[in-house]
Amino acid sequence: DAGITQSPRHKVTETGTPVTLRCHQTENHRYMYWYRQDPGHGLRLIHYSYGVKDTDKGEVSDGYSVSRSKTEDFLLTLESATSSQTSVYFCAITRDRGFSSGNTIYFGEGSWLTVV
Amino acid sequence: KNQVEQSPQSLIILEGKNCTLQCNYTVSPFSNLRWYKQDTGRGPVSLTIMTFSENTKSNGRYTATLDADTKQSSLHITASQLSDSASYICVVIDLYGQNFVFGPGTRLSVLP
Numbered sequence: 001d002a003g004i005t006q007s008p009r010h011k012v013t014e015t016g017t018p019v020t021l022r023c024h025q026t027e028n029h030r031y032m033y034w035y036r037q038d039p040g041h042g043l044r045l046i047h048y049s050y051g052v053k054d055t056d057k058g059e060v061s062d063g064y065s066v067s068r069s070k071t072e073d074f075l076l077t078l079e080s081a082t083s084s085q086t087s088v089y090f091c092a093i094t095r096d097r098g099f100s101s102g103n104t105i106y107f108g109e110g111s112w113l114t115v116v
Numbered sequence: 117k118n119q120v121e122q123s124p125q126s127l128i129i130l131e132g133k134n135c136t137l138q139c140n141y142t143v144s145p146f147s148n149l150r151w152y153k154q155d156t157g158r159g160p161v162s163l164t165i166m167t168f169s170e171n172t173k174s175n176g177r178y179t180a181t182l183d184a185d186t187k188q189s190s191l192h193i194t195a196s197q198l199s200d201s202a203s204y205i206c207v208v209i210d211l212y213g214q215n216f217v218f219g220p221g222t223r224l225s226v227l228p
Contacts, residue, residue: 004159040220041220042120042205042217042218042220042221043160043205043218044218045215045216090159090160097214104162105150105162107160108159109157109158109159110157110158110159
């Protein structure tokens with residue numbers, strides 16, 4: 001298993017409060033991603049990072065921000081949580097951005113977030 | 117818009133039986149297609165990776181097929197086990213957009 005740790009694994013928060021999810025990897029992979037998974041939808045990309053302090057938006061980035069101050073850590077922040085952000089969040093890593101068949105996507109175990 | 121569709125949405129089979137899951141995609145051109153297994157409460161784990169030139173790829177009791185002309189892939193599970201109960205996700209790599217396009221998954225339940 002790839003060394004990816006997400007924290008917290010479960011969190012319940014109130015609408016309007018800030019929330020930060022952390023992803024920590026020990027694989028020294030350059031690329032890190034945050035996805036959300038909702039029933040009936042495939043995993044959808046929120047933000048990704050291609051290096052320290054280098055990040056870019058995905059298809060569902062509104063309401064989310066990210067930061068990467070070290071190679072091993074990628075933080076996802078919900079500045080003011082809303083009920084529509086109740087979801088399961090997965091961190092993923094790849095060695096590079098290239099999409100060759102040898103570039104495996106490794107996923108963390110997920111963070112369950114409930115906004116009430 | 118690049119899409120990946122999977123069928124059936126859910127499937128129940130008895131232990132020891134075989135089953136086939138389907139994946140249809142509109143992503144074009146694509147680089148490769150992957151199948152992932154996701155156990156309940158866990159992250160997805162890679163099962164197979166196929167390039168556009170490969171027709172079949174096996175991983176133990178799992179066999180994936182790919183028809184790039186019809187843009188269809190299937191995942192065949194042989195002699196199912198209780199531990200096969202999981203969601204199976206088809207992922208197609210968008211070559212130009214450099215994106216991973218995920219299907220919604222098929223939920224498989226294997227009963228004793």
